[in-house]
Amino acid sequence: MEATLRLIGRGGLKAVTHRAVAAEIGMSLGAVTHRFGTRDLLVEAALNFALVREVKRLQALALRLQIDALDFEAWIDALVGWYAKELDAEAEIHVACYEAFLAAARDDRYRSIVAEWQQTWRRSAELALTAAGSRSPRLHAEIFVSAVVGMVLEQLATPRRKFKTEARAALSELVGGLTAKR
Template sequence: MSYLSHDERRSELLHAAVRVLERDGLAAVTSRAVATEAGASPGLVHHRFASTSELAAEAWLAYVERERTAYELETPTPGRAALDAFFAPFADGDLAGLARWADAWRHAQSDERFAGAFAESYRALERSLAARLPGAGDRTAAASRLLLIAFGIAGAQRIDPGLLSEPGALMAGAIDRELATS
């Protein structure tokens, strides 16, 4: 392993944590898993991050920021197409992506450090989505309603993928209702 500065090594470990999160889920973000992913020792992970909770929270924030930034670059104009792109995992049946959000929601309820990171990521998503909602109404409230519906659908899909017969249609209906009231 080559020499990297403290910040470079921390960044490398954080990127490894994001890869573990995407591939195996939030619960898999452990110092051992991240160390293996980065080709480092678990002690090095502990040296750069105060706790596994801090590591998971920072990995979550990095993951959401990357996804949110990509969305904003791809959908600069408000409208239905931007909303459809935001909620594409429902239409595409992306159960892994939905499970990530459901797991993060659940994890935030039991881990105070992660709860702060989740709240921060939620507010960032809310701002991104509100900026792409057309109309003059309370776009932040509309964005929040859509996000909460999405989290509910994601949670139901996580519990049982067959629980909701058409999660994409449910989300599309929620988008239709918000657009009709704006």
């Protein structure tokens, strides 16, 4: 599955063929074709694998971040640090996840797992935003998660060396605006 995701990350869904996956992992074409009879089954399995994997990783991250949730600046530092490392080490996998989000827009087979991904993020952000003094933590969590998703996508598309510093500053500014007394 990870080989298929690397192919998706490098060349989009069109890059996935039984032959390309077999070459990527050094297996016979017959072995890949036997396990996944059609290209659509192979792509579907890989996208589901990516989303399930990311939900589990986000749930683990959310648990780790709960320790810092009462100190919002520490929470942002940990979050941005995690993403900076992730994007350096596994950019192709994250690109494949965005492909999965687009697939969910076209095909409802992927929508429930994408919704679970979003809900995992939102719950984590709600906890931290509540601690930061938000009067509307659910709404503010949706705004915050949308900003993070956009920043990560932008970093994948047009990498910046100062991503960590800039993302931290932007998220701190966003939270400051969301939690300001009116």
